[in-house]
Amino acid sequence: MRRLILITIFVLTNSYLWCQVWKKYDINALTNIAVDNQGNKWFSTYDGVYRFDNTDWTKFDITNGLATNSITSILIDKSNNKWFGSFTTDNIDTTFVTKYDGLHWTKYNVTDSSKNEGHSAIWDIKQDTSGNIWFATTSGVSMFDGLNWTYFHIKDGLPSEYIRCIVFDNFGNKWFGTQNGLSKFDGISWTTYNTPDLSGNSGNCILSLAFDNQNKLWVGGAYGLYKLENSKIVNANYSINTSVNAIAFDKNGGMWLGISNGFISKGELRITSANEGIKTIAVDTNNDIWLGTYSWAVKYVDTPLIFNVYPDIVELDTLNGSKNYFVINSNTDWTLNDNDSFEERWLSYNKHKGSDIDTIWVTATEDYHGFSRSSQIYVSEFGLTTRTVTVRRGRTSGVLNLQNSNVKIYPNPVIDNLVIESASQNNIDKLEIYSINGSFLSLIESPKTIINMSSYNEGVYYLKIYCNNSIVTKKIIKMDK
DSSP, X not given: OOOSOOOOOOOOOSSOBSOXXXXXXXXXXXXXXXXXXXXXXXXXXXXXXXXXXXXXXXXXXXXXXXXXXXXXXXXXXXXXXXXXXXXXXXXXXXXXXXEEOSSOEEEEEOSOGGGOOSOEEEEEEEEOTTSOEXXXXXXXXXXXXXXXXXXXXXXXXXXXXXXXXXXXXXXXXXXXEETTEEEEEOSSOEEEEOOSOOOSXXXXXXXXXXXXXXXXXEEEESSOEEEEETTEEEEOSSOOOSOEEEEEEOTTOOEEEEETTEEEETTEEEEOGGGOOOOEEEEOTTSOEEXXXXXXXXXXXXXXXXXXXXXXXXXXXXXXXXXXXXXXXXXXXXXXXXXXXXXXXXXXXXXXXXXXXXXXXXXXXXXXXXXXXXXXXXXXXXXXXXXXXXXXXXXXXXXXXXXXXXXXXXXXXXXXXXXXXXXXXXXXXXXXEEETTOOEEEEEESOOSEEEOTTSOSEXXXXXXXXXXXXXXXXXXXXXX
C-alpha cells in the first residue's frame, strides 16, 4: 500500500551551499525507526507498523498478525527478523512483542505478570552477541534466549522497574537507562550510576544511551547530555538544558542528538517546526540520517543543498488576473507563506509547497485602484533557510513604463530569426520563452538582438523580456516554412 509519495532528489550543477538536504514524510503517532539488512525503513506508530522500501509504503497491523496496533519499539535481529514491542493500557497482565520473520507472525508475553501495574510498554529491544533478546519495559528488564525468559527487577539490583533504553559494550556488559539512574549488568552483578543533576522528580532519569567509535558511553538525561568517565557520569561539554531523547552516531563518527525542541548535528542546534522534539534517530545503509517526531520523519542526505529563488522582486500589471512568476531551484522540501491576512490578500499563487525546481505564478486578484501594493512571500526549506520574494504593483512598478517603451520584436509571425529592438537606455538582461499555457520553456541569458526560433514548433508563445529591472511580455506567433 502506498502511503506517502517519495520525493526525488535532483542533483544540479548551478550554485549551491554545502549543507544538509531534508526530505519530510508525514507519519502520524510515530514512535521509532529501524533499518533492515535490505535497506528498508520500518516505522512503528500507535496505528501499526509501516515499511518503506524507498519507493512504496506498506502498512502492517493486527489484521496481519501484530499483537496490537500500539507499537513502541523495533529490533531488526541478526537473522533479519523484526521484533515489534507494544504499549497497552488495558489493565491486562501481559506486555506483548510480535516477531515477524517475513512470512509468519509470533506473539510473546515479555513481562513477569506479577509486576504488571495495569499499563505496560516495551520502550527498547536489543540483541546481544550471543543472540539473546533484551527488552526494556515498564516493569523491569526481560531476556529471551529463544526458549526461556529471564526477568530482572529491583530485588535483583535494578534502581527502578521503569526501563527506557538498552546498549551493550564490547566487553559483554549490558547497560540500561532507567527512571532512576544508569545500571550496568556484567552477567553476575548490577552497578548503578547517577547523573550529576538530581533536581526534580525526573532529575536522574536516563532517556537514551549510545557508544561512540571510541567505545565511550554517552548518556541522554531528562536535563542534559552526559558521558561516563572513570566510572562516573559527568556533564558533557554541551549547553543542553533539556531532555536528550535519542543519541546516534553516523558512519563518519558524527554525533546526532534528538532533544525536546529539535536536534543537534555537528554541534549545530536546529529547532523543528512547532518545537516538536526528535524522539528517535536511525542511520541507514547509505549513511543517511532519519529523524522522527510524533507526527513526521525526515531523511537527511549528505549532499550539497541547492536552494535558490529568483528573481526576488516580482511586479504585476494593473488589471485583475495579471500574472508574473518567480522560480524556486531546489533539491529539498520547501513551503511558501505570505504576510497578508485572508481579508487583505490582493494576490494568489499557484502552489504552497514542493520539493524541486518549480515556477510559482503570482496573480493579482483585484484591479489596481490608484495606490501601490506590496507583499512578501517567504520561501522556506526544512533546514530553516528562508528566501523572501517581494510582490508589488502600482506606482512603484516599472512594468507600466516598460510596456510603453521602445521594445519591439519582428517579424511576427516568425519562421526563423526573431529580431528584438530596444532603445539604447533599455539594455536587455535576459529573455524567457513560455508556452501559450504559461509553461516555462527556455532561458536566454545575455541575449543578442537576434534569436533563432527555428527549433520551436508552430504555435503561440510568450517572450518575457527583462530590461533595466523591469519586465515586458510579448506574444510570438511561430510559423513553419
